[in-house]
Amino acid sequence: MTISVEGDLTFRDVVRERSGEDIHSCFYCQKCTAGCPTAFVMDYAPAQLLRMIQLGQREAVLSSTAPWLCVGCETCGTRCPNHIRLAPMMDVLRQMALEEGYVADPAAYALHRSFLSSIKRWGRVHELTMLMEYKTRCLLAESSLFFRGLGSDLMMGKDLVLKGKLAFIPERVKRLDEVRKLYAEAGEGNK
Numbered sequence: 102m103t104i105s106v107e108g109d110l111t112f113r114d115v116v117r118e119r120s121g122e123d124i125h126s127c128f129y130c131q132k133c134t135a136g137c138p139t140a141f142v143m144d145y146a147p148a149q150l151l152r153m154i155q156l157g158q159r160e161a162v163l164s165s166t167a168p169w170l171c172v173g174c175e176t177c178g179t180r181c182p183n184h185i186r187l188a189p190m191m192d193v194l195r196q197m198a199l200e201e202g203y204v205a206d207p208a209a210y211a212l213h214r215s216f217l218s219s220i221k222r223w224g225r226v227h228e229l230t231m232l233m234e235y236k237t238r239c240l241l242a243e244s245s246l247f248f249r250g251l252g253s254d255l256m257m258g259k260d261l262v263l264k265g266k267l268a269f270i271p272e273r274v275k276r277l278d279e280v281r282k283l284y285a286e287a288g289e290g291n292k
């Protein structure tokens with residue numbers, strides 16, 4: 102695994118610059134963590150991760166599962182007395198982790214890719230094809246991931262089908278070209 106050197110900037114300065122968030126002003130009150138809906142499944146809670154960045158713990162931060170489990174809900178940003186939004190910071194950490202070869206949670210990564218791929222293909226999420234792609238990506242990444250939660254997924258899928266909540270035929274949005282243009286502008290491949 103290669104750790105890249107980014108000029109003469111320290112890790113925390115790079116994160117601050119790329120995210121646009123003044124992470125240096127965090128005084129660790131933990132209001133962000135208290136409101137975060139996914140903190141309970143993260144290896145490091147949002148406030149902990151931020152403190153690790155301040156301390157320059159690059160490897161531990163980039164190999165953390167937390168950025169992959171952040172759902173970008175912005176609750177932390179609305180609660181923070183210093184107006185620090187952690188969602189953009191988590192975006193940057195995911196980008197840096199990929200750039201440097203860290204994928205702490207292959208299943209979460211597979212879900213991210215499948216979600217983006219579904220939006221790119223249809224202009225909106227089509228759950229059934231997205232889940233099929235997700236399971237395929239899991240299988241290719243690590244066969245055991247394919248079976249993780251398979252029983253409960255199938256049960257939930259059956260309930261959704263019975264309630265008419267899972268469409269079998271995907272529908273494209275009218276202006277799909279506009280959506281794809283956004284992907285092209287973002288340099289978003291379909292890895």
Ligand code: SF4
Pocket residue numbers: 126127128129130131132133134148151180181182183184185
């Ligand atoms: S709420 Fe803001 S100041 Fe408090 S720990 Fe979180 S980021 Fe830091």
Ligand code: SF4
Pocket residue numbers: 133136137138139140147170171172173174175176177178187188191
């Ligand atoms: S944006 Fe991410 S870190 Fe912030 S509260 Fe939501 S899930 Fe948690």
